[in-house]
Amino acid sequence: MTKTHSRQQHEVVAHYLRSSIRDGSFQPGDELPSEAELTRKFSSSRGPVRQAMSTLRAEGLISSGRGRRSVVLDNVPTQSFDDIISFSQWCHNADIVPGQRTQWVARQPAEKSLAASLEIPDGAPVVSIFRLRLMDDVPSMVERLNYPLEVGRHVLAFDPDSGSIYQELLDRGVDISRASRTIDAVAAEEEDAALLEVAVGTPLLRVRRRAFTSSGEPIESSDDRYLPWKASFTTNSTRDTPSSLSMISSGWPLP
CATH class of the missing domain: 3.40.1410.10 (Chorismate lyase-like)
Structure with missing residues (x-):
């Protein structure tokens, strides 16, 4: 695979995984390719692959793995x-x-x-x-x-x-x-x-x-x-963890 000149190797790997999750190639519940498979696919060492996986974990897209293959958790990443x-x-x-x-x-x-x-x-x-x-x-x-x-x-x-x-x-x-x-x-x-x-x-x-x-x-x-077909917003909430999203009354009268 030809590496984009403006991207480092871990960014290329992360982009591939993120895009594959977004377009449905990998869906919530699916296992991701192993580190070995990704190193072969991108002619990379394990370091950039692990860094890419760490990025996707931080975005809430995949599980931690813990000795097993990481699993897709969501198809909408958190934002910086x-x-x-x-x-x-x-x-x-x-x-x-x-x-x-x-x-x-x-x-x-x-x-x-x-x-x-x-x-x-x-x-x-x-x-x-x-x-x-x-x-x-x-x-x-x-x-x-x-x-x-x-x-x-x-x-x-x-x-x-x-x-x-x-x-x-x-x-x-x-x-x-x-x-x-x-x-x-x-x-x-x-x-x-x-x-x-x-x-x-x-x-x-x-x-x-x-x-x-x-x-x-x-x-x-x-x-x-x-334009609403150009952007949307998604939020994830977890019990016992405060959410950054707040729902407030508009103040409009009830019908």
């Missing part, structure tokens, strides 16, 4: 923090080519609800970005990002069509330590529908995110709207 924050990183890990078409970048005063989300005074300056995001060059999500000026100034000096804003902020030393996400459904409004090439009113999966520094200061408030 970078995957949760960064659309580009999520696409790369799913072997999708991410893209973007920036609609506008603006420095503007924060309206009341945005100011509350970022915990800044009403009318304080923020930097806002509106982009169409692409998956393999196909429109898939509209993205609205908002940053307080101290963080957003890095975005003003960056070409948002060139790649990941999240990675640019990390490279600039911005402290991004924690994030919360609220997920619901909304109907596509005219602007979003035109960019996503769907009819007005098409259901969209909305993900509202707030990101915080290690000291708890909010530094991002975003609103991402996905």
Whole structure:
């Protein structure tokens, strides 16, 4: 097998196993190939194979083995923090080519609800970005990002069509330590529908995110709207273990 130049051997093995689980070649309950079989398949030593298996165990996809072959536990991997924050990183890990078409970048005063989300005074300056995001060059999500000026100034000096804003902020030393996400459904409004090439009113999966520094200061408030056939969310819960997912009442009246 030809090794992708940008990947290390263990990443190639992990990608093969992850993809095979995702497409159903290996289903929950199936045994995976042995270490010996994988070393032969990839002309590899045992070290990279074991590292790949360890990665999939950490993602919750396979069992620990314990002297036996590992078994597939699930077909949806857990996500790293970078995957949760960064659309580009999520696409790369799913072997999708991410893209973007920036609609506008603006420095503007924060309206009341945005100011509350970022915990800044009403009318304080923020930097806002509106982009169409692409998956393999196909429109898939509209993205609205908002940053307080101290963080957003890095975005003003960056070409948002060139790649990941999240990675640019990390490279600039911005402290991004924690994030919360609220997920619901909304109907596509005219602007979003035109960019996503769907009819007005098409259901969209909305993900509202707030990101915080290690000291708890909010530094991002975003609103991402996905075509629902392009993305979905899965959570796994275990008895006696707190879940990162919380279900809350919408406050709507009962029928």
